[in-house]
Amino acid sequence: MNQIATGMFIARKRRELNLTQAQLAKRLGISSKSVSKWERGKCMPDYAVVNELCDALGISVSELLDGEENERKNLRMYDNDQMIEMLARIQRLENQRVTIIAIALIVMGLGLLALSPLFGGSDLTDFISGVLFGIGIGTTLIGVFLAARSVFAYLGHLD
Template sequence: MDQQNIGKFIAQKRKEQNLTQEQLAQCLGVSNKTVSKWETGKCMPDYSVVKGLCAQLHITVAELLDGAPAEKNAAQASDEQVMELLRRTQALEKEKVTLYGILLIVMGIALLAVSHSFGGSDLQDFLSGVLLGISVGAILTGMCVSIKSLAKPK
């Protein structure tokens, strides 16, 4: 799955349908900048718009993901199977980001506990303060990442 080839394929099919990026974007409920990012290979369409995109371009999901028209003799997975695979992949990505956030929170709490064990001399107090700052930063970053990931609609 090559983003550049998929982007070129989307642009080619859009032009075959005599659609501008703006018109395609309006049909799909996205911005024309989003369509431009797809066509330049900077990002991939979200699974929630893949079916609509394929319908507008008169292609199958498998053709979209291949970045080329399907060969007549090739065995193809059904669109439902491909969509389910896309949905699962994006769900796993979301879970991964959430776990990274939780890991940052746990790491921040551990550093917070370590920072309280230092103290006594000026150097130890300094190290304690540095660890305290790092731990607070890790906790806040972890919370931000986790909340942002959990707030995204499925």
């Protein structure tokens, strides 16, 4: 699955149908920025809109994932529903990976915060204590941000 090839394929099929990004986005109930990101290969369409996107462009899910039209009817091992379920699983696994990273950052940040008071007494150790404190705060905040984003992404897919 090549995001850039898929994006170029989406753009080509959209233009063949004389649709703007905004018109395609409106049909799918999403923002035109999402369509733009797909077409530039920045991200893949969410599994929740893949069927609608394929219907709107007159292509199959396998063609979308391949980034090209099937010139002949290839024998596929999976049907569209199975392919969409695989995409959903991939997105869930990616979300879980981000959650694990977020938890690790929070734990690491809290550990650094706990270590920072152990240093002190001279200018150098006060500096080290301050650096550990700053890194601990930053790491914890990044972890909290990633965890919140992961939770909101999960909640968005419950519909």
